[in-house]
Amino acid sequence: MANQSRLKKDIETLRHISEPCNGGVTRIGLTATYRQGVEYLKQQMQEIGLIIKEDDVGNVYGILLGKDPALPSIVSGSHLDTVRNSGAFDGIAGVVCALEAVRILKENNIQLSHSVEVLATVEEEGTHFGTVLLGSRFISGEFSEQDKDRLYNDRGNSLREVLTDYLGHRVVQPAFRAPESIKAFLELHDEQGPVLEATNIDIGIVDSIVAIQQMVITITGFAGHAGTVPMTLRQDAGVAGCLFVTELNRFILRQYADSATLTVGKFSLQPNSANCIPNQCQFTLDIRSGDAKILEDIDRYIHQQALLIQQECNTAFDINNISYKSPVVMNEALRQLIIHSCEKLNLSYRHMNSGAGHDAMIMAGVCPSAMLFVPCYKGITHHPDENVTWENMAKGTEVLFHTMIALDQS
Numbered sequence: 001m002a003n004q005s006r007l008k009k010d011i012e013t014l015r016h017i018s019e020p021c022n023g024g025v026t027r028i029g030l031t032a033t034y035r036q037g038v039e040y041l042k043q044q045m046q047e048i049g050l051i052i053k054e055d056d057v058g059n060v061y062g063i064l065l066g067k068d069p070a071l072p073s074i075v076s077g078s079h080l081d082t083v084r085n086s087g088a089f090d091g092i093a094g095v096v097c098a099l100e101a102v103r104i105l106k107e108n109n110i111q112l113s114h115s116v117e118v119l120a121t122v123e124e125e126g127t128h129f130g131t132v133l134l135g136s137r138f139i140s141g142e143f144s145e146q147d148k149d150r151l152y153n154d155r156g157n158s159l160r161e162v163l164t165d166y167l168g169h170r171v172v173q174p175a176f177r178a179p180e181s182i183k184a185f186l187e188l189h190d191e192q193g194p195v196l197e198a199t200n201i202d203i204g205i206v207d208s209i210v211a212i213q214q215m216v217i218t219i220t221g222f223a224g225h226a227g228t229v230p231m232t233l234r235q236d237a238g239v240a241g242c243l244f245v246t247e248l249n250r251f252i253l254r255q256y257a258d259s260a261t262l263t264v265g266k267f268s269l270q271p272n273s274a275n276c277i278p279n280q281c282q283f284t285l286d287i288r289s290g291d292a293k294i295l296e297d298i299d300r301y302i303h304q305q306a307l308l309i310q311q312e313c314n315t316a317f318d319i320n321n322i323s324y325k326s327p328v329v330m331n332e333a334l335r336q337l338i339i340h341s342c343e344k345l346n347l348s349y350r351h352m353n354s355g356a357g358h359d360a361m362i363m364a365g366v367c368p369s370a371m372l373f374v375p376c377y378k379g380i381t382h383h384p385d386e387n388v389t390w391e392n393m394a395k396g397t398e399v400l401f402h403t404m405i406a407l408d409q410s
């Protein structure tokens with residue numbers, strides 16, 4: 001059984017290893033504060049007899065050796081860094097629960113055939129070098145030696161310089177992991193959304209890390225006096241923008257309420273004056289779904305509606321695709337093992353997508369990877385009030401523990 005007081009001790013100790021901030025945790029990758037966090041983690045790993053390894057970009061492993069060293073490892077973990085003034089669970093929960101799962105293996109004298117590695121990745125949040133998922137991108141080989149000279153922090157120091165300072169004289173291994181060295185990667189994370197708590201479900205099985213489409217839409221109309229241009233003769237870009245956003249929002253609620261999200265995070269009018277008809281309306285669209293086909297369908301709808309509304313409002317629509325990230329589907333066999341573990345433990349679960357990026361999406365390029373979510377208080381994250389109950393931390397740990405054993409036998 002997972003020990004809630006040990007989970008609490010690890011989380012609370014790490015919560016206090018922070019730069020001074022406004023009630024939250026600030027432990028940015030590859031800083032002196034981060035080093036303190038890593039040293040605490042290594043100490044816990046050492047206490048249960050794990051072999052500790054650090055790589056040349058600051059990822060940390062605690063390894064419980066398996067019976068057969070020729071077999072690839074089962075790796076579980078998440079990131080140990082935070083954004084500024086963050087909560088204590090984002091990322092950290094995945095490291096602490098993986099460590100606790102290994103503690104239970106040790107306590108019960110269970111030696112698996114495969115080695116189990118607890119992994120704490122570095123700079124997942126990208127706060128120090130402006131590049132998210134930094135540690136795992138070096139593990140996957142997406143980043144290599146030359147990227148250490150390409151990436152700079154805002155003080156003008158290269159990643160290589162910062163690493164030289166951060167690692168000192170420690171003996172480190174190369175960050176890159178050959179795919180054949182890892183059997184599977186399991187990442188526990190808090191949900192960072194409200195669904196599990198609101199529906200009173202213990203575990204979220206992540207099917208996909210969503211595809212993200214970002215667009216900027218610019219609508220051009222014609223400016224005019226608010227009092228003198230009759231309604232029927234207007235080319236109001238603001239009205240066109242509002243109609244468009246309303247229609248698109250209704251479409252997604254009607255067709256894809258559970259499978260896609262739409263966010264209009266920026267919306268601006270020109271000349272932005274109370275007595276002037278807007279001649280320009282510009283806004284962003286952030287559309288996410290675990291299914292690339294749904295994004296294609298929404299894209300079709302966007303172009304259709306743009307044509308209709310530009311006619312209706314006598315305006316011109318310009319649709320500009322800013323970025324597209326493909327969805328990353330989690331490994332089906334691993335998801336099944338996690339589901340079996342939930343059933344074995346009598347825990348309720350539901351399938352869901354992750355609307356946020358995680359190390360698992362990078363690790364999926366290296367080895368079979370899967371994620372499980374534990375409920376978090378009101379979905380609050382990147383905020384000091386982020387909270388996961390100790391009971392839910394323990395449930396998540398036990399799912400990891402059983403999944404490690406099942407994986408070993410699979």
Ligand SMILES: [Zn+2]
Nearest residue numbers: 079090091189
């Ligand atoms: Zn995270």
